[in-house]
Amino acid sequence: QQQVKQSPQSLIVQKGGISIINCAYENTAFDYFPWYQQFPGKGPALLIAIRPDVSEKKEGRFTISFNKSAKQFSLHIMDSQPGDSATYFCAASTHENSGYSTLTFGKGTMLLVSP
Amino acid sequence: GAGVSQSPRYKVAKRGQDVALRCDPISGHVSLFWYQQALGQGPEFLTYFQNEAQLDKSGLPSDRFFAERPEGSVSTLKIQRTQQEDSAVYLCASSLASWGALGNTIYFGEGSWLTVV
Numbered sequence: 001q002q003q004v005k006q007s008p009q010s011l012i013v014q015k016g017g018i019s020i021i022n023c024a025y026e027n028t029a030f031d032y033f034p035w036y037q038q039f040p041g042k043g044p045a046l047l048i049a050i051r052p053d054v055s056e057k058k059e060g061r062f063t064i065s066f067n068k069s070a071k072q073f074s075l076h077i078m079d080s081q082p083g084d085s086a087t088y089f090c091a092a093s094t095h096e097n098s099g100y101s102t103l104t105f106g107k108g109t110m111l112l113v114s115p
Numbered sequence: 116g117a118g119v120s121q122s123p124r125y126k127v128a129k130r131g132q133d134v135a136l137r138c139d140p141i142s143g144h145v146s147l148f149w150y151q152q153a154l155g156q157g158p159e160f161l162t163y164f165q166n167e168a169q170l171d172k173s174g175l176p177s178d179r180f181f182a183e184r185p186e187g188s189v190s191t192l193k194i195q196r197t198q199q200e201d202s203a204v205y206l207c208a209s210s211l212a213s214w215g216a217l218g219n220t221i222y223f224g225e226g227s228w229l230t231v232v
Contacts, residue, residue: 045223102148
């Protein structure tokens, strides 16, 4: 059972455009929603994250929109640049009773920003 | 070091061979995670350590997979009798705190790319 569903699988955006990646989750216990950026041959790197008590978080050109009732969240990249070309993963975690939590990842979106 | 360091970066193993993958987390990080990332997929959780204690190994796919962190710092993921389906990138990650991920950033290494032929 895939707990975090991510779409689209791939995305091509022109330079200066807006890139939008969507994720949906099933586990209502999730309480932390990060987005990771991964370049080829590198490990995932945290880009931006949100908790369910806010509906939007913005950091520079990157914005997370969160809809708790719909159990959906999305990443918006404004003024997309060729350097943003990478694979983006949404993830979710829950604060387990044992005092730690692990990340459940979506399958990823390959973003290509054309010059 | 400045980040999570993994070695070897690339490993080609013959089917049936045993392999050992090493992770050196960020100094002082209490939590250590191993993830498996198949080609074109997102990382999937394998196991978690809090210091030297392995608190969760529910993601290990079979008893051929074994992980340890004997002194609470460096960790080793061992795969016995490798199979072709074990081919993947094995990612190690660490975080400072021992409690849940609310605002606790998890830092990933660059991964060990395992190919079983």
